[in-house]
Amino acid sequence: MIKATVTGRIWSTKKLREMPAGSILEVQVEGTSSTMLAFDPLSCGIGEKVIVATGSVAASWFPGKAPPVDALIVGLIDETLNPNA
Numbered sequence: 185m186i187k188a189t190v191t192g193r194i195w196s197t198k199k200l201r202e203m204p205a206g207s208i209l210e211v212q213v214e215g216t217s218s219t220m221l222a223f224d225p226l227s228c229g230i231g232e233k234v235i236v237a238t239g240s241v242a243a244s245w246f247p248g249k250a251p252p253v254d255a256l257i258v259g260l261i262d263e264t265l266n267p268n269a
Contacts, residue, residue, distance in 0.1 A: 186236040187214040187261065190228050194221060202251045209257065211236060222255035233261035 188211035196208065207224040211234060222236050234257045237245070242256035 185258070186238065188212055188220070188222070188234055188236050189214065190230050190232050190234060191219065192230065200252065202249070203253075204246060204251060211257075220255055222257050223253045224257045226257055226260060228257055228260060233264075235259040235261060 190209050191212050192210035194208040194210060204223075204225075207227070208221050209224045209228060210219055211222050212219050214233075220236070222234075223242070226234075228234055236242075236255055237258045238255050242254055243250035245256055245258075246253070
């Protein structure tokens with residue numbers, strides 16, 4: 185899984201019929217300058233820290249035949265605890 189921050193929302197007027205209801209968000213992977221697009225079933229907002237599952241783990245979350253999604257937001261990070269701090 186990947187920790188990331190939501191940096192934007194993608195608006196699409198046309199998409200595949202197989203895509204479920206939800207948003208596509210742009211996220212920046214923590215500690216890098218890399219960004220990716222992730223499907224968002226949780227209604228996350230810009231600036232929120234999220235947990236992203238990728239690959240077959242993301243695709244298998246959907247019931248039935250998986251849509252073409254390879255990055256899925258699976259949680260919001262409220263706080264990160266560091267026992268060594």
